Amino acid sequence: MKKRLALFLSILMLLMSIFMVGCNSKESKTNQREIVVTDLLGREVKIKENVKRVVAIGPGALRLYTYVAGKDKIVGIEEFEKKNAKGRPYIIANKELLELPTVGLGGPNNPPDAEKILSVKPDVIFTTYAKDKMEADNLQSKIGIPVVAISYGKISLFDNAVNESLKLIGKVVNKEERAKEVVDFIEGVKKDLEKRTRDLKDENKPSVYIGALGMKGMHGIESTQGKYSLFTVLNIKNVADETGKTGSVMIDKEKLVEWNPNIIFIDLGGLEIVKQDYSKNSKFYDSLKAFKEGNVYSQLPYNFYSTNIDTALVDAYFIGKTVYPERFNDINIKEKADEIYKFFVGKELFDKMKEDFGELGKLQIK
Template sequence: MTHIIRRKFLLGISALCVALLSASLLGGCGSPAQKAPEPAQKEKAAQTRTITDSYGRSVTIPAQVKTAATVGCAARYVVYAGGMDKLVACTEKEKKPGPNRPYAMAYKDKFDKLPITSNGNHRMDTAVDTEKMLGLHPDVILSSRTKPECDKLQEQLKIPVVGVDSNSEIFGEGVSKSITIVGEVLGCSEHAKKVTTAIANWKADLDKRTKDIPDAERPKAYVGAVNYRGAKSITGTCAHYPVFEAIHARNVADESGQKSEFDTTFEQIGTWNPDVMFLNQANMNLMQKDYNDHKAFFDKLKVFKEGKIYTQPFFNFNGTNVEMAICDTFFCGKVMYPKQFADMDMPKKYDEIFTTLLGKAYYADLKAQGFDFTTITFK
């Protein structure tokens, strides 16, 4: 009897061992168990986040960005997004503020105190002081340069580089996208959202006021002294001019077949003989010389006879000054369609736009520098 009991006991032990071994083998045939993240990996993931920039690049940045530097004209978008407190460096362009860069004028005192880390060119050859940039070692670099340049700089410095680009737009998607991205990066998304919402509202207001005006009531408009590849006089113009497009203006230059800025001729301007003309106020010295040399030609033009020549404070300089472009658009609308804009207090509107994008009123400062939205005469 004892022998039988002992035998059953041994058989039970053997069966249990076989069962345990089978379970172990079956477990090995399935998918490997996911290894729990190491504490260091968890901590690192919590300290970073990934954003998508204007070029569709995925860039890993600190979860909380405390410092930033800029390359190209990206400082303009830092101002628009409300993130000036994060800047620890600027470019040469911000050190030379003027009416062609309202964002730099508005924060002149702030930029004066920051070190320079690049020349600030938006499209022309750029130069980054890598040694100084590495010494400051900002959490992130915001750049308006091309996608390949952003990749190259990031690889060179081992600092996240976020690309922002608006493609010289005024109301296009690129502008709001760039402002939104900078707001997301610098932790000021709420302010950035207010700005992009205001831009969308201004666009809608301009469209509502002008879209249903009969063609017969739309004056023939011409914009001159438009800069491209250098300063231009009256023959420098622009087809599909964004300012005119936003208010459904009848741009005579669209008849040229050109797609953007180009140089026309005196003869062609005479043939178009526009009803209203807007001129880049920064190039009035060139305009005055042309007028002195070709007075007989100019005095035959309808706009010179009727005094319908207006200033257009320029908005394209090393990128687009969006706030100035929007002010120009409302001014052109007021000039061409006075009835549709009769309710608008223009100085108040200008400062509404400046305050929203720059964070402070700027119209009085603009006038103090000799620039305004007004009529102009030549003698």
């Protein structure tokens, strides 16, 4: 009887141990295997807690990811990212990305390639392609992998959508501290630029114009922006604000003659177009005050597959120092630029950018 009782108790203890281990294991898996995040489209997405393999697709998605996590965990990139690293510091600083498998064409008007994405077995996909919840849900349903929508918002630079996207990436790949550092850096630059210029009275501000801005390709001096973010943060009197437009706008040259700004910036991406136009139309350019007085300056192009935030911040300091030299007399552009590039992508790339596009300074168009 005692032997039977002992055997029964032993079996009971064994079953209880198995049951407890099973419960703990199940609970552990539940706690560790998934987290729930809300993406930039307001979708709740369940993701593995320990993400090890990542794909970032769409304009600027890979860039935002590298700002937070470098090349760590990326297992494939779009063909568009491989075509030309020029002007994209995140690729220049992480050239190993170019050796990774291709996960689709990328670029304008090319939807995600589900088959190629699946071939690299990512745990999560970050995307800027999805314009609404349905589009993101459809991709997630089709591919069977969590899809997290991120965004540059409407203005890219100093847009809260960028900050939220960076923090979301940090949460998903366990880089929250770094994500916070990046957001704080961007906001810190914004505050510094605003602080230096916010007390200037309008009557003491020169009128300024930016031309040859990229907009789905390169353009000449007619391509500009209303409410240009770099001018806005610096409290610059942007003559193109008169158009009432926010963002890209093509103006008539006659309007530029009418505005006749004190200072003109030319984006180096469109400089050759401006030079070619000058050779045919020199009277127009020579009639402008900024050209007559030698107040035409360069700007590094920063829109390549969406916004290179690091380069845009470099431009902001150069523009500020050019328009308001007394407010930026403590700023050495090369030192500031290399500080910015090193923070975002880990390398001092100002010399490389100048090599690829030209000097930041006065321009000789003739």
